[in-house]
Amino acid sequence: MANHLYETLPTTIFAVMSGLAQELSAINLGQGFPDEPGPEPIRRRAAEETLHGYNQYPPMYGLPALREAVARHYARHQGLDLDWKSEVTITSGATEALADCFLALLSPGDEAVLFQPMYDSYAPMVRRAGGTPKLVRLTPPHFRLERAALEAAFGPRTRVVVLNNPLNPSATVSRDEDLALLAEFCVRHDAIAVCDEVWEHIVLDRRVHRPLIAYPGMRERCAKIGSAGKMFALTGWKVGFICAAPKLTALIAKAHQFNTFTTAPNLQTAVAWGLDNSEAWFARMPGELAASRDRLAEALAREGFAVLPSEGTYFLNVDLAGSGIAERDMDFALRAVKEAGVAVIPVSAFYEQAPVTSLVRLCFSKRDATLDEGAKRLAKARELSIAAIREVSA
Numbered sequence: 001m002a003n004h005l006y007e008t009l010p011t012t013i014f015a016v017m018s019g020l021a022q023e024l025s026a027i028n029l030g031q032g033f034p035d036e037p038g039p040e041p042i043r044r045r046a047a048e049e050t051l052h053g054y055n056q057y058p059p060m061y062g063l064p065a066l067r068e069a070v071a072r073h074y075a076r077h078q079g080l081d082l083d084w085k086s087e088v089t090i091t092s093g094a095t096e097a098l099a100d101c102f103l104a105l106l107s108p109g110d111e112a113v114l115f116q117p118m119y120d121s122y123a124p125m126v127r128r129a130g131g132t133p134k135l136v137r138l139t140p141p142h143f144r145l146e147r148a149a150l151e152a153a154f155g156p157r158t159r160v161v162v163l164n165n166p167l168n169p170s171a172t173v174s175r176d177e178d179l180a181l182l183a184e185f186c187v188r189h190d191a192i193a194v195c196d197e198v199w200e201h202i203v204l205d206r207r208v209h210r211p212l213i214a215y216p217g218m219r220e221r222c223a224k225i226g227s228a229g230k231m232f233a234l235t236g237w238k239v240g241f242i243c244a245a246p247k248l249t250a251l252i253a254k255a256h257q258f259n260t261f262t263t264a265p266n267l268q269t270a271v272a273w274g275l276d277n278s279e280a281w282f283a284r285m286p287g288e289l290a291a292s293r294d295r296l297a298e299a300l301a302r303e304g305f306a307v308l309p310s311e312g313t314y315f316l317n318v319d320l321a322g323s324g325i326a327e328r329d330m331d332f333a334l335r336a337v338k339e340a341g342v343a344v345i346p347v348s349a350f351y352e353q354a355p356v357t358s359l360v361r362l363c364f365s366k367r368d369a370t371l372d373e374g375a376k377r378l379a380k381a382r383e384l385s386i387a388a389i390r391e392v393s394a
Helices: 013-023 040-052 064-078 094-105 122-128 147-153 176-189 246-256 265-276 279-302 329-340 368-393
Strands: 088-091 111-116 132-137 158-164 192-196 222-227 240-244 315-319 359-363
Touching: 013 329, 040 265, 064 088, 064 240, 064 265, 088 094, 088 246, 094 122, 094 158, 094 192, 094 222, 094 240, 094 246, 111 122, 122 132, 122 158, 132 147, 147 176, 158 176, 176 192, 240 246, 279 315, 279 368, 329 359, 329 368
Parallel strands: 111 132, 111 158, 158 192, 192 222
Antiparallel strands: 088 240, 222 240, 315 359
16 A cells, blocks of 8 residues: 555656666756865865764754754844754754745645745645645745735635745745745734745846845744755755744644654765855856846747746746747647757646746856856747647648
8 A cells, every 4th residue: 555645746847858868868956056066165064073073963953063054044144043052953954944844844634835936846745745735826926925815825724835045946035025024913912934945046137135024023933944965066965954933833843753764974064164255156146047048038039939037046937928839838848859969847736726927947057168058948938839830730
């Protein structure tokens, strides 16, 4: 016998498209990882710690050096006053942090408000914890929160709301008024906000990330999740942080201790060093990514694609209908990887209800040559798609 939840789950779209890209030797603009290896000083520190440092079990809450560094980092960058001893937990990546929060906070019968489009692990993890997803659909191109939609979603059984800011896949950064609106509903309904803020440092064009935990009434009802992998373009490291008030931290840590218990000490030490010694990286990195975004967006526009604005994350979206492409996003994505040699992600994969969209997501955290060739191959996919539709219609 199998767990029905997992038995019926499809393979995640990221594994599907990356697998096809590898199998077909296609350019991978689908899964969100950079071409570059990440800051060398941090990688070197991890290597040195592996050879000469401590490689046995670290403390369950995480190495004190890293928890202190996380608190200092958020004090500098977001003005947060966190007590590292009682409010910071280190996890094996942000997905584990999300699972810890759901398992600790949800009981059978509880509801969790989720905003679509959403990272595809949210709903299955909520259900595995016994909760019921209450889905709110955000609409392109701005993907804004609306009072009427929140009124319909929140209710007496609402226990958790999940906020992803900046939002993957829409590449939007939440407006102050949207965050204030969500805080109002959390306070009114005594709900806990699980804040997936892994893209917090990848906000572009001099935008400023504002954490929900800083809004009135939210200090005691937020679990703020960060990711060293996203901060330092080291996506394979899987080092995450949960920052929350002491009572929430103590509860969530009980779930963490029976999920992974702890995280590789060499990576924790390297991340701690990186958080305290990488101000030049944090100042430079968003501008470099914005240049890559602009390069890809301009190349796609020249080829006839309608490109949506990208305010943060590694991603931008193309509107297929606005680009003269009549195919569904999944059909176009499969055509692109199989016939034109470039992998993208259909945005319908980020919706659980009414999933058909006209958008595909592209990752721009790539070298210039990769972006240029990817745009050329997408242009070929567009031509093939338009030709195929014309043939069917003839």
